[in-house]
Amino acid sequence: MSAAVGMSGRRRERPGARLWRNLFSVALVILLATGLANLLLSEMVPGNIWGIAYGTAAATLMIGAAFFGVRRRMMHSALRLGLGGSRQWLYFHLYGGLLFLLLMFMHTGFRLPEGVLGWWMWLLAVWTGLTGLLGLALQQWIPKALGSGLGLEVHYDRIPELVAELRDRAEELSEGGHDPVRQLHARKVAPELAAPRRSWRYFIDPTGSIHSRLREFDYLRSLLGGEEARDVEALEGIYRAKLEMDAHYTLQWALRSWLYLHVPISLVLVAIVAVHIGTVLYY
Amino acid sequence: MAERDSKGTFSDRRLPVAQKYVIPISRSRMVWGGLALAGVLLLLVAVDAFVGDGDVISAGPVSRAHAALEERGSCDSCHVALASASSEKCQDCHGFVADGRSAFGHASHVLYQSSDLQRVTDHENDAALECTACHTEHQGRDANITEVADARCGNCHFGGFDEHPQFAFARLHQAKERPGLAFPHVKHVRKLVEKNDLAQIETACLYCHQSDETGAGFVDIDFEMHCSSKGCHAQGKEKTPFLPTFAAGRPGVLTPEMIARSGRPGTSWAKLEDPTAYPWEDGQIRKLAQLHPDPWVMENLRHLARQRRSGPVLADLLLSSPGDAHNARALYAEAIETLSGWIDELRSSPDKQVQKDLEWASSMLESLERQLENPFELASAEAFEALDDVELDPATEEALDEIEAGLTKWCSECHGVANGAIVRPQADQEMLVRANFDHRAHALQQGCLDCHSSGYNAGVCEQDPSAEFDWRTPFCLYVSPMDTSDPANPKLVHPERHDLEVADDFTGPEWVNLPGVESCRSCHSSKEAGDSCTTCHEYHPHKDRGAHLSRFLGEGDES
Structure with missing residues (x-):
């Protein structure tokens, strides 16, 4: 999702981004104008022709947006069938999802629902919309945060293995080193290298929190000299790498985990909307 | 390490690259x-x-009134599979609604209080409105489903009170009302204030505008109660001028004896008349101590009218002209009442054939009365139109006019007289035929003259006397000075311009002092007294008459 930077330094937009943004803007204006006309000419309630139209459009957009997930799981078939690129589906998912939320509110007349099913549907729609927006925000921010401040890029699934590698190297260094180095390893480095750790501090300032924790190494190095100073510097490098891996471990986890908030609930929402449509048609 | 390093390293820490492709953890x-x-x-x-x-x-709890249905746990109480909550289901409890022609049906709404069948037939092809089109359920226990948003009315009507057209009485009658009475409000109010030494002008209103039982409206204007009880227009004091009597080839009035001899229905009173009440002079007769209405005058008016037309008409059954009666049913009801009176007069007849005929006539009248109750039965005032289709020579025409004028000399002080008949007065004081106005609710906060005056009439009184004005009596004229320089002919003059006599302009019968819609708007808005449609209008105007209307369902379908 991060925008590419061109030769001139200006942000270069992804293909189709402007088209989708313009389409969304036009659709938004049309919807708002329709809503205004609705308020002037009639009531904004679910049961009249306006409300039914909003509900039908919202359900259609929801189904369309949900197909993004299907499209992601059928890459080869999608290419063979000419269903369009994944990015175009993503844009439809994003903008269609936002319009779905607006249409859902218009369908309910911007009022809170009454029935159990209505409440479930309303809460799940809001939840799905908000988690979708959260995911969008995380995808915009985390790659930039990880790419700009940290000296290490690492695959999330390899982090435990690489932490173990760092732990081995630190132990090796400690065993062959002098007392100050051993003490520093035992007190500060070894506990940190025990396992990858997530911390909320990385959400606030990924690089700043690492720098503050390395000050002790700078201080110790200025007191020691020769081989001991070099060992401390080596330990500091291992320690920094571990902390950067923790930052990745934390932020990449967030980047992956928000989907657990979004996808299962959206599937439940699809089921509830199906029940709602069924009951409306039946009754 | 050596084996791992063989694939290479990355970063300044020289960390080993993956030995094989890293397959992400499945998120299935x-x-x-x-x-x-x-x-x-x-x-x-x-x-x-x-x-x-x-x-x-x-979709949510139903309103309290329907909660029992919900507790039965059956959606089918109201809903129909693959359809909706249907009006047929509503009628299980709420009387006949399904055919759209009953108390709660769309036709009843269209028929409304106007009793105008044409309005129904004009909307015959409209899709019948389901109850749920206006009454939305599942809005929670405390929801009031009888409160219908204006927007639902706006689907067929105008959008809101801001767009409400001028009231029909003001729009259709344009600038002037025609109550059928030579009734100048200003003259009456001033007289009452002077005679009774009233401190409040509005007290004078209450002499004639007396509340009905509900306080919402007024009782019908009645001569005995409103005009003569205080001695203002006492009957029995007036007399007609001497008038020529009728003879073959000579226009004239019928004497009581002639009327009695004619044996015409409704003339039994003539046999009981005191001959001294009808003095003669030079072959002419007059009536002393006229009553209201005076049977001799009314019978002679009909007698004169018969000379102008070739045959009997329904108008003969009416006491006054059909006028521009907005309710034709009232004309039929009056005609039936007249016929019933005639029948009652003949009840004592010993002739068996007469009694047999009376039975037949009575049953006919009962049938007509039932027919009249049917709101879907066409009722037109056209049948009461009295056409003068006999060619009379000018001398006879003039003579008839003179006799008519003499007969109605006293009547015409208050009543209009046209085409040989008293112009039908509008006694009910009902001006709003499609809306309800509750005077009691308003009287608690407003005086009569807060609404029934002024407006832009103020321009007439306070600024430019020639300014454009509406049909309402300017309030200021109730207190404007009287020029009594000529005691025999006192004049009402303009409050600012005493040289300007305003009597001609404002004291006539057409000035009835009714406010238009703009007066209502001064208080009724969304932020003040409320301006929803249901404040004044009802969709179901006769919901208390469901059983009554249901009697006509079959007939309605055939009509």
């Missing part, structure tokens, strides 16, 4: 988890729908 469980949750939910809904009481799939 996320999808399966979602599908499982959805499945559980569908199961819950199915159990609720087919085994439970349907609480989950219900």
Whole structure:
């Protein structure tokens, strides 16, 4: 999702981004104008022709947006069938999802629902919309945060293995080193290298929190000299790498985990909307 | 390490690159988890729908009035599968609604209080409105489903009170009302204030405008109660001028003896008349001590009218002209009442054939009365139109006019007389035929003259006497000075311009002092007294008459 930077330094937009943004803007204006006309000419309630139209459009957009997930799981078939690129589906998912939320509110007349099913549907729609927006925000921010401040890029699934590698190297260094180095390893480095750790501090300032924790190494190095100073510097490098891996471990986890908030609930929402449509048609 | 390093390293820490392609952890469980949750939910809904009481799939609790239906746990109480909550189901409790022609049907709404069948037939092809089009359920226990938003009315009518057209009485009659009476408000109010030494002008209003039982409206104007009880227009004091009597080839009035001899229906009173009440002079007769209405005058007016037309007409059954009666049913009702009176007069007849005929006539009248109650039966005032289709020579025409003027000399002080008949007065004081106005609710906060005066009439009184004015009596004229320089002919003059006599302009019968819609708007808005349609209008105007209307369902379908 991060925008590419061109030769001139200006942000270069992804293909189709402007088209989708313009389409969304036009659709938004049309919807708002329709809503205004609705308020002037009639009531904004679910049961009249306006409300039914909003509900039908919202359900259609929801189904369309949900197909993004299907499209992601059928890459080869999608290419063979000419269903369009994944990015175009993503844009439809994003903008269609936002319009779905607006249409859902218009369908309910911007009022809170009454029935159990209505409440479930309303809460799940809001939840799905908000988690979708959260995911969008995380995808915009985390790659930039990880790419700009940290000296290490690492695959999330390899982090435990690489932490173990760092732990081995630190132990090796400690065993062959002098007392100050051993003490520093035992007190500060070894506990940190025990396992990858997530911390909320990385959400606030990924690089700043690492720098503050390395000050002790700078201080110790200025007191020691020769081989001991070099060992401390080596330990500091291992320690920094571990902390950067923790930052990745934390932020990449967030980047992956928000989907657990979004996808299962959206599937439940699809089921509830199906029940709602069924009951409306039946009754 | 050596083996791992063989694939290479990355970063300044020289960390080993992966030895093989790193396959991301599968997130299928996320999808399966979602599908499982959805499945559980569908199961819950199915159990609720087919085994439970349907609480989950219900769009919300129904209103308190229908709560018992919900507790029965049956959606089918109101809903029809693959359709909707149908009006047929509503009629199980709420009387006949399904055919659209009953108390709660669309036709009743269209028919409204106007009793105008044409309005129904004009809308015959409209899709019948389901009850749920206006009354939305499942809005919670405390929802008031009889409160219908203006927007629903706006689907067929105008959008809101801001766009409300001028009231029909003001729009159709344009600038002037025609109450059928030579009734100058200003003259009456001033007289009452002077005679009774009233401190408040509005007290004078109450002499004639007396509240009905509900306080919402007024009792019908009645001569005995409103005009003569205070001695203002006492009957029995006036007499007609001497008038020529009727003879073959000579226009004239019928004497009581002639009327009695004619044996015409409704003339039994003539046999009981005191001959001294009818003095003669030079072959002419007059009536002393006229009554209201005076049977001799009325019979002679009919006698004169018969000379102008070739045959009997329904108008002969009316006491006054049909006028521009907005309710033709009232004319038929009066005609039936007249016929009933005639029948009653003949009840004492010993002739068996007469009695047999009376039975037949009575049953005919009963049938007509039933027919009249049917709101879907066409009722037109055209049948009461009295056409003068006999060619009379000018001398006879002039003579008839003179006699007519003499007969109605006293009547015409208050009543209009046209085409040989008293112009029908509008006694009911009902001006709003499609809306309800509650005077009591307003009288608590407003005086009569807060609404029934002024407006832009103020321009007439305070600024430019020639300014454009509406049909309402300017309030200021009730207190404007009287020029009594000529005691025999006192004049009402303009409050600012005493040289300007305003009597001609404002004291005539057409000035009835009714406010237009703009007066209502001064208080009724969304932020003040409320401006919803249902403040004044009802969709179901006769909901208390459901059983009554249902009698006509079959007939209505055939009409």
